[in-house]
Amino acid sequence: MKRPENDKWLDDALAETIGSKKTEPNFEKWKQGHPQAVEMLTARAARGPSASKSPHSIRIMIMKSPITKLAVAAVIIVAVVLSISVFDKSIGTAYAIEQTIEANRGLRFIHLKYEPAGTGVEEIWAQFDDNGKLLHLRMNFPNTMDGPKDVVWQEGKAEVWFKAKKGIAVLREKNILAQLKMSYKSFDPRLIGEQLYHVQADEKKQIEIQQSRSKNESITITWTRNGFRTVYKVDPETKLLQQFEKYQLKDGEYKFLGRTRYLDYNQPVNSEIFVLNPPAEVVRADQTTQEVGMAKGELSEEEIAVEMARQFLEALIDQDYAKAGKLIANVPAEWVKQQPFGKTKYIRIVSIGKPVPYTNTGSLRVPCKVEIEEKDGKITVQSIAPCIREVYGQPERRQIIDVF
Amino acid sequence: MEPDSETKLVEAAQNGHLESFAALYERYHSSMVALAYSMLADRDLAEDAAQDVFAIACRDIGSLKSKERFAAWLAGICRNVSRQMLRANKGKPVALGDNPAAQKRDDMEDRREAIRRALWSLREPERELIIMRYFNGFSQGQISEVLDISPQAVNGRLVRAKRKIAKYLKRNGLTGNDYETS
Numbered sequence: 001m002k003r004p005e006n007d008k009w010l011d012d013a014l015a016e017t018i019g020s021k022k023t024e025p026n027f028e029k030w031k032q033g034h035p036q037a038v039e040m041l042t043a044r045a046a047r048g049p050s051a052s053k054s055p056h057s058i059r060i061m062i063m064k065s066p067i068t069k070l071a072v073a074a075v076i077i078v079a080v081v082l083s084i085s086v087f088d089k090s091i092g093t094a095y096a097i098e099q100t101i102e103a104n105r106g107l108r109f110i111h112l113k114y115e116p117a118g119t120g121v122e123e124i125w126a127q128f129d130d131n132g133k134l135l136h137l138r139m140n141f142p143n144t145m146d147g148p149k150d151v152v153w154q155e156g157k158a159e160v161w162f163k164a165k166k167g168i169a170v171l172r173e174k175n176i177l178a179q180l181k182m183s184y185k186s187f188d189p190r191l192i193g194e195q196l197y198h199v200q201a202d203e204k205k206q207i208e209i210q211q212s213r214s215k216n217e218s219i220t221i222t223w224t225r226n227g228f229r230t231v232y233k234v235d236p237e238t239k240l241l242q243q244f245e246k247y248q249l250k251d252g253e254y255k256f257l258g259r260t261r262y263l264d265y266n267q268p269v270n271s272e273i274f275v276l277n278p279p280a281e282v283v284r285a286d287q288t289t290q291e292v293g294m295a296k297g298e299l300s301e302e303e304i305a306v307e308m309a310r311q312f313l314e315a316l317i318d319q320d321y322a323k324a325g326k327l328i329a330n331v332p333a334e335w336v337k338q339q340p341f342g343k344t345k346y347i348r349i350v351s352i353g354k355p356v357p358y359t360n361t362g363s364l365r366v367p368c369k370v371e372i373e374e375k376d377g378k379i380t381v382q383s384i385a386p387c388i389r390e391v392y393g394q395p396e397r398r399q400i401i402d403v404f
Numbered sequence: 405m406e407p408d409s410e411t412k413l414v415e416a417a418q419n420g421h422l423e424s425f426a427a428l429y430e431r432y433h434s435s436m437v438a439l440a441y442s443m444l445a446d447r448d449l450a451e452d453a454a455q456d457v458f459a460i461a462c463r464d465i466g467s468l469k470s471k472e473r474f475a476a477w478l479a480g481i482c483r484n485v486s487r488q489m490l491r492a493n494k495g496k497p498v499a500l501g502d503n504p505a506a507q508k509r510d511d512m513e514d515r516r517e518a519i520r521r522a523l524w525s526l527r528e529p530e531r532e533l534i535i536m537r538y539f540n541g542f543s544q545g546q547i548s549e550v551l552d553i554s555p556q557a558v559n560g561r562l563v564r565a566k567r568k569i570a571k572y573l574k575r576n577g578l579t580g581n582d583y584e585t586s
Contacts, residue, residue, distance in 0.1 A: 010570055011538075017519040018538040023451070025433035027426040030455060037462035038422065044466060045420025186491050195488050202459055225492070301575050 037202075095211055095219050095239070097197045103239040104190040105132070111264040112187055124187055125273050136274040137184055152274055153180050157288060161276045166338075168278060169329060170286040171392045187260055189241040196232070199223060212236040229254045240265055281338070285329040292329050292391045293399030301364060304398050305355040305388040309366035312386050312400055317346045317370075328400045329391075341384065341403050347371040350381055355388070363389035363401055414471040425465070429458055432475060434540050435550045436482045442535035443486040443528070445520075453489055457482045476552035515578060522572040530565040537562060 031038050111125050120141065127136040137153040147164030158177055161168045171177075185191055200207050210220040218233040227249040233242040243261040247254035285292065294311070296304045308327055315323040321333035321342060328336070336342040348371050355364035365387045372382045387402040410431075416424035433454055440453035460481050468477050523531055529551075536547045544562075548555045573579070 007566070007570060010566055010573075013515070013519055014534065014538045014566075014569070015541075017516045018523070018535055019541075022540060023434040023437045023454075025430050027429045030429065030458060031422075031426075033455065034459045034462065037459040041417065041425055041462045041465065042420050042422055044418065191491065195491070198460070198488070201463065202456065228492075300577065302577070 034202075095209065095234070095236070097193060097200055097209075097221070099239040100193040100234055100241065101190075101197060104193050107132070107190060107240075107265060109264070109266050109269050110189065110262060111267070112260055112262045114187070114258060114260050116258065121183060121187075124184060126184065126188075127269055127274070132190070134181070134184075137180065138274055139180065139184065150276060151180060152276055153177065154274060159276055161278055161282070166278075166282045167329070167331060167335070168276060168282060168284045169392075170284065170288055172288040189262060192232070192241060192244070196221060196223065218242055238265075283331045283335040285331055287329065287391060287393055290330050291397060292394060293327055293397045296396055296398050302355045305364040305366050306352055308388050308398060308400060309352055309355075309368055309386045310349065312403075313346065313349050313352075313368060313370055313384070316341060316344070317348065339403070344382075345373040347373055347379060358387045358402075363387040365404070410474065411471045414465070414468065414474045418465050418468070418471075425462060428461075428474065432478055432550070433458070435475075435536065435542060435546060436478060438536045438539035438542065439479055439482045439532060439550065440486045440489075441539060442532045443483065444489060445524070449489060450486075453482065453485045456485045460485070473552065475549040479550050479552070518573055518576055518578050519569070521576075522569040525572055526565055526568060530561065530568070533558065533561055534565050534569070 107128060108130075109125075109127050111123075113123050114121060121139045122142045123140045125136075125138045126134060129135050135154065137151075139151045139153075140148075141151070142148050147162060149163060150161045152159045156172060156177065158171045158180060159168055160171065196207070200209075206224040208222045210222070212219045215236055217236065219236055219239075221232040221234065223230045223232070229247040229249070230244055231247070232244040234240070235242050241262055243259060245259045246257040248257050249255075294304070294308055299307060312324055312327050315321070315327070321336040324342075325331040325333050325336045350369040350371055353367035353369075355366045357363075358365035365385050367383065367385045369381050370384055371379055373379055385404040386400045387404070388398050389401045391397040391399045410428075413424040413427050417428060436454040436457050437447075437450045440457070441447060441450035444450050444453060457478060461478055464481075468474065470477075523534060526534065532551060533547065536542050536550065542550075544555045544558045548558045551558070553561070
């Protein structure tokens with residue numbers, strides 16, 4: 001391949017696609033929109049030119065003495081107690097988002113549910129180590145394009161159970177793992193606590209805290225932004241997030257979008273939850289240890305898709321279900337025989353059409369026509385469309401991910 | 405700007421000198437918009453993110469110890485703010501071609517879509533580089549400061565990222581010839 005820096009067309013194409021109208025920094029406007037931040041900065045001037053430096057070095061010198069350390073610790077405790085009581089008296093509140101952040105530090109296990117069930121995740125279990133690092137994650141998706149699927153993540157590996165297809169794929173593909181973790185992060189109460197803390201610090205953002213009036217009443221935090229509103233409920237005793245609801249502004253009203261409820265915190269972990277226990281007929285394709293599908297070689301995406309569709313149909317015609325299974329994801333012949341296309345008697349290929357992108361799965365769908373023999377011996381023409389995509393973690397190979 | 409003078413600006417801002425902070429804002433606003441755009445894929449959201457970045461920087465500048473790494477520090481804030489915005493919007497960047505309005509489009513738009521897809525197939529650090537280079541035409545020196553890598557590394561990584569884009573486009577049937585005939 002030519003070195004791309006010589007490819008002027010690529011420079012032009014990128015500049016045209018990404019290139020944007022010049023940004024116009026306007027500090028005066030920014031300043032007007034952020035008076036509190038500006039005030040915090042200018043207040044530093046009042047502390048003198050070395051405000052950011054000297055106290056630090058002085059503190060280091062003083063803190064070298066153990067007695068001083070104890071004395072300072074005692075003073076800090078007194079100051080914190082005093083500041084809490086002053087805080088209480090001045091604004092009549094007991095709760096601050098920092099308390100939720102602090103409570104979240106002790107989280108080792110969470111279990112949550114999202115409703116209403118849509119195409120996304122419905123239920124999540126997550127376990128953390130003593131440093132708060134994610135150890136195990138399970139996410140159940142009841143309604144995806146692949147049908148219902150349960151995903152378990154641990155040790156840099158994901159196991160995906162495609163329930164309708166009766167198959168489990170074991171993956172180590174970085175993008176998929178990153179997507180899983182990213183998807184989980186939207187629900188992570190620890191990140192939500194930090195986000196609320198930062199949002200609250202920016203006075204431009206609209207955030208309201210309604211204190212609880214009794215032990216049975218939750219603390220309510222409402223964040224309104226860009227036509228969306230999120231209402232968080234916090235347990236007044238534990239300070240942990242109980243649930244949050246999202247709303248979208250439509251026709252002058254905030255309409256309910258969905259609710260996430262935290263069902264369990266730090267309950268004894270049933271390790272079975274992070275293990276997929278499928279029925280015996282479910283096949284398992286470990287893509288971390290096996291080569292899957294077919295090597296792409298020098299073929300274009302369209303060419304390899306057509307070639308794989310042809311080989312798949314030929315394998316079905318020859319009743320070579322082991323070969324057909326290998327093109328799918330190294331699934332066994334027995335599994336192929338259980339599928340609708342494994343139970344059909346194929347006679348010959350009539351046509352193989354031009355591949356077309358299949359929705360947003362990143363796959364190419366190859367529309368084909370085949371002659372089949374019906375049960376009564378009648379010969380008819382049937383449409384069949386294998387979908388072909390890159391094998392996760394094996395970028396040089398392609399596999400059939402679905403057959404329509 | 406000379407590194408030394410920038411360090412002085414940062415130090416002055418840390419001591420509450422608003423005009424110095426204004427100079428830093430003017431200098432880095434565009435690059436923060438570009439960096440946020442590389443994650444958010446939306447110009448308006450990226451502008452919002454950049455505003456938030458400077459609000460946080462204004463508030464926390466006292467905590468910055470390595471004054472000579474102001475741009476990299478700012479970029480770190482920018483990535484955090486953008487990630488938070490992504491989480492708040494609970495979605496992926498919009499540039500992945502999931503816009504239903506994009507179904508009816510001409511060849512030119514198809515080609516742009518292919519390039520957008522190629523961009524979003526890159527790893528985040530590579531996409532940051534490419535977008536900073538082409539968003540507002542930042543120099544290697546400017547990119548190097550913000551992304552905290554050497555100008556030589558900027559050059560090498562740009563070449564590799566462009567190579568990946570060209571390969572992706574070729575796999576999807578788009579070459580220089582197609583582009584020139586448009």
